[in-house]
Amino acid sequence: MKVERAKLTWFERLYIPSILNGFKVTLRHFFSWKRSKVYGDKQSSYSAKLTMQYPEEKWPVPDGYRGAPYLVKDEDANTKCVSCQLCEFVCPPKAIRITPPGQSGEADREGAEKMPKEFDINMLRCIYCGFCQEVCPEEAIYLLKDYAITGENREELIFNKEKLLSLGGEDKRAYAHHTQDGVTEGIKKWEKKTQEAKDQPAFH
Amino acid sequence: MLNFVTEIFSSYPWLIVLVKVLGVFAVIMPMVAYSVMAERRISALIQDRIGPNRVGIPFTRVKLLGLGQPLADGLKSFLKEDFTPAYVKRIFFWLAPAVAMIPSFVVFAVIPFGSFLGAQKMVIADLNVGILFTFGIVSLGVYGIVLAGYASNSKYPFLGGIRSSAQMISYEIAMGMAVVPVFMLAADSAWQSNLTGTWKGYLDGVGLLNLSSVIAYQSDSFFSWMIFKQPIAFCIFLVAIFAETNRLPFDMPESETELVAGYNTEYSSMRFALFFMGEYAAMIAxxxxxxxxxxxxxxxxxxATLDPNGYFSTPADGIIQGVLHMVVFIMKIAVFLVLMIWIRWMLPRFRYDQLMNIGWKRFLPVSLANIILTAIVLWATA
Structure with missing residues (x-):
């Protein structure tokens, strides 16, 4: 194939105009000191530096993101998990280990039947699949938005019940995460599921 | 005590040379380190990034705009595994980094980096053939690259070595020719015979090809600088220096985008760092x-208005003046270093036939014409 070369004038062939243009472009980029939040307006203009200073600046994590699974509390700050062990059984990498309370187990409030004695999630094994969240009948475990789980040794990365509860429950991120259409009081997963089941055409 | 020291230095003159060598080395090495740092930061800013800004003083949280980065880089090079691939030509493989680095440091031997410090002229070897020595040594640097390409026994380094040798024969002649008019102007014995003040001591017994006499010629005003008197020679020399130091747009031996890393592909650890230091030392040289x-x-x-006594334009009497002259010299070098780094992120790479085209068909005739033009002007004004 023959490539058609553009005919250059003698002035262009001196390279000087293109060198001057090069100085202009590089200078313009060099002096672009504006720092914008995240991508957004960065790609549209050359006036901002693209680097995100990671530990200080972080991405806004989108809704529906599957981060680390944590235990959540209800509106009265009570443990919702009832130690049914469904998540433990469904967990593909076997990251969850629940120690049930046994016959003499005590709950932290009146009226609650049962709650786990121990609830460990090995964050080194977790694959963030979300099956535990999907299977939980009590809406007690949620994949929240944490993605940078770091530690200095392996033991540190096995999160126990207290840690999971404090990470998951305190700021109601689970609720904000799943709040829809002004529903603020909790998640009501099963209400929705029941409604969905009812809305399906009759099976017979 | 002081008498004892002066006695030692006067009975062993080579000790002074040794002190100068160590002094120059102690200045060049940090300059190499920080020109790498400058390269990284400037390239980052030009590409809309920020660049390394984390490493500060070790073991503290002080960041200092990342100025500790060269220290960390150097330490990393020392701690990495020094890997020698199988089937390389071992002796040449070991020799090549040294051969690439040493010439770029040796060039500093004849460069007058200051006027006087005490009674000492601030140049390591005040050779009368300074410029010839420089050209001789500078072209040796190519051998290191060619040797590395040959010894690595691998196709990309080999291509890099070939390109480097093709590159050398195309810029070297134009580079030498470009400097000739400079010496046609400076090596004029008429003005050297009526020197005044400290200049007399500075140029005592030096020949006409000595680099100090070029400086003396340019000390009158800004317009006696050769950059204004010989702009064509300057342009050709600038381009040749870019080719000499293997900087973009003439980084054919390295060509990261096509030859992996060119001649130093097979090198790791401190031996790679030697090539790297050699490249930046060559830039500084x-x-x-x-x-x-x-x-x-x-x-x-x-x-005359700003500096009536010629504090900055005549060789120094005192220590402070001498140090200031060296600072001026380093600042001027820094300006050129920034220019070289800047150009790197601006222009695309030339093909090596294009470089040969420019070297042989453009720069060589132009530099010859420049010599003739200078000769005519000198003849007409004589």
Missing amino acids: GSALMVVLFCGGWTLPLG
Whole structure:
């Protein structure tokens, strides 16, 4: 194939105009000191530096993101998990280990039947699949938005019940995460599921 | 005590040379380290990034704009595994980094980096054939690259070595020819015979090809700088220095985008760092040459109003003046270093046939014409 070369004038062939243009472009980029939040307006203009200073600046994590699974509390700050062990059984990498309370187990409030004695999630094994969240009948475990789980040794990365509860429950991120259409009081997963089941055409 | 020291130095003159060598080395090495740092930061800013800004003083949280980065880089090079691939030509493989690095440091031997410090002229070897020595040594640097390409026994380094040798024969002649008019102007014995003040001591017994005499010639005013008197020679020399130091747009031996890393693909650890230091030391040496030949060396001719006693434009009497002259010289080098780094992120790479085209068909005739033109002007004004 023959490539058609553009005919250059003698002035262009001196390279000087293109060198001057090069100085202009590089200078313009060099002096672009504006720092914008995240991508957004960065790609549209050359006036901002693209680097995100990671530990200080972080991405806004989108809704529906599957981060680390944590235990959540209800509106009265009570443990919702009832130690049914469904998540433990469904967990593909076997990251969850629940120690049930046994016959003499005590709950932290009146009226609650049962709650786990121990609830460990090995964050080194977790694959963030979300099956535990999907299977939980009590809406007690949620994949929240944490993605940078770091530690200095392996033991540190096995999160126990207290840690999971404090990470998951305190700021109601689970609720904000799943709040829809002004529903603020909790998640009501099963209400929705029941409604969905009812809305399906009759099976017979 | 002081008498004892002066006695030792006067009975062993080579000790002074040794002290100068160590002093120059102690200045060049940090300059190499920080020109790498400058390269990284400037490239980052030009590409809309921020660049390394984390490493500060070790074991503290002080960041200092990342100025500790060269220290961390150096430490990393020392701690990495020094890997020798199988089937390399071992002796040449070991020799090549040294051969690439040593010439770029040896060039500093003849460069006058200051006027006087005490009674000592601030140049390691005040050779009368300074410029010839420089050209001789500078072209040796190519051997290191060619040797590395040959010894690595691998196709990309080999291509890099071939390109480097093709590159050398195309710029070297134009580079030498470009400097000739500079010496046609400077090596004029008429003005050297009526020197005044400290210049007399500075140019005592030096020949006409000595680099100090070029500086003396340019010390009158800014317009006596060769960059204004010989702009064509300056342009050719600048381009040749870019080719000499393997900087973009003429980084054929390295060509990261096509030859992996060119001649140093097979090198790791400190041996790679030697190539790297050699490249940046060559940049500093090239900048120093341009400063000496075209931008007045350590002088700063501020003019009669700002600087009536010629504090910055005559060789120094005192220690402080001498140190200031060296600072001026380093600042001028820094300007050229920034220019070289800047150009790297601006222009695409030339093919090596294009470089040969430019070297042989454009620069060589132009530099010859420049010599003839200078000769005619000198003849007409004589």
